[in-house]
Amino acid sequence: MRVEASIVDGPLAPAAAFHADGAGSLLVFEGVVRPREGDRDIGALDYTAYDPMALRQLERLARDVAERFGLLALRVEHSRGRVPVGACSFRLAVASPHRKESLAAIDEFIDRLKRDVPIWKSPPGLPRPPGP
Amino acid sequence: MNVCVRLFGAEASAAGLDSITVDVDEPPTCRGVVDAVGRACPALAALLPGVRVALNAEFAPPERPVRPEDEVALIGLVSGG
Numbered sequence: 001m002r003v004e005a006s007i008v009d010g011p012l013a014p015a016a017a018f019h020a021d022g023a024g025s026l027l028v029f030e031g032v033v034r035p036r037e038g039d040r041d042i043g044a045l046d047y048t049a050y051d052p053m054a055l056r057q058l059e060r061l062a063r064d065v066a067e068r069f070g071l072l073a074l075r076v077e078h079s080r081g082r083v084p085v086g087a088c089s090f091r092l093a094v095a096s097p098h099r100k101e102s103l104a105a106i107d108e109f110i111d112r113l114k115r116d117v118p119i120w121k122s123p124p125g126l127p128r129p130p131g132p
Numbered sequence: 133m134n135v136c137v138r139l140f141g142a143e144a145s146a147a148g149l150d151s152i153t154v155d156v157d158e159p160p161t162c163r164g165v166v167d168a169v170g171r172a173c174p175a176l177a178a179l180l181p182g183v184r185v186a187l188n189a190e191f192a193p194p195e196r197p198v199r200p201e202d203e204v205a206l207i208g209l210v211s212g213g
Contacts, residue, residue, distance in 0.1 A: 031213050047212070050140055050205060053189035054212075078212060090213045110213055118186070118205075119212030120141035 002073040003066050005058040007049055007119075011087035012077050020073035020095035025102040029110070031090035033083050042123040044084045050118035054078075057117045061109065069105040071096045076109070078119060089121075133160045135198060137169055138205040143183065146175050156198065162187065163194035165204055183208045 002020065015028060033045050049055075058076060066074040072095045079089040092109055096102045113119075136153045144150050154168035162185035170177050185192050186205040198204060 048140060049212075050138070050186075050189070050207070053186060053205075056189065113213050114210060116191075116210075117212050118140065118207050118210055121211050122141075122145075 001066050001071060002075075003059070003062045004075040005055065005062045006076075007051075007055050007058065007078050007080050009081045010079060011083045012079055012089065012091055015091060015093070018073070018075060018093040018095070022097060023072050023095040025096050025099040026093070027095075027099075027102040027106060028091065028093045029106050030088045032088050033085045035085045037123050040123070042085065044082050044124055045089065045121045046082050046124050047078075047080045047089060048120045048122075049078075049080045054080075054118050058113075061112055061116060065105050065109045065112070066094075069094075069096065069101045069108075071101060071105055074105070074109075078117075080119070082124065133158065133198070133200065135160065135165055135168070135202075135204050137165060138203070140205070141208055141210065143176055143179055143206050143208045146179060147173050148175075149173075160198040161194065162192050162196045162198060165198060166194075166206070169206065179208055 062074050062076050075093045077091045083089040094102045094105050133156050135156050138151050154172045156164045156168045170180050183206045187202045
């Protein structure tokens, strides 16, 4: 089982090749920034991560989901900082022998990401606290 | 004990701060930190029932003691992905 997790500044680069020996299913989910947030048009989102907790939680979640669903490989990438509309801010790639494990793993991973990984997004221009 | 608490997301926006120093009742615990933040910053009161405390960048249960050297953060509703 191969597990990789990373948090990078700005939009994610185009996906690198992803494969795993023995896989019958390779799934890649990409989250991109929508042009509307609530009832307003936006040009970008700003992502804030609590480092190093965010990466640690992302790695922990990746290992746990990979083991739980018997995945052959999992790679997750998340942005921090500003990501313009239409650009990719999140990518999850999973490989498994059959499709059902991959589909279920992606669904569970994202649900838990939105609960346990300290990353926040907000449109630029909203009131923000002072500081770094 | 005085504790500096890091704030993020909705909590930081509501407080207008990215950290707040609060006086936590003895013996200091994670639950005590949340109570102290509520006393010090009423603007956060509505958000506090949903927050978790992180000690040294790890989630910690409410009863966990807080030491002077700990890094303390409030983790509310996250919104990654």
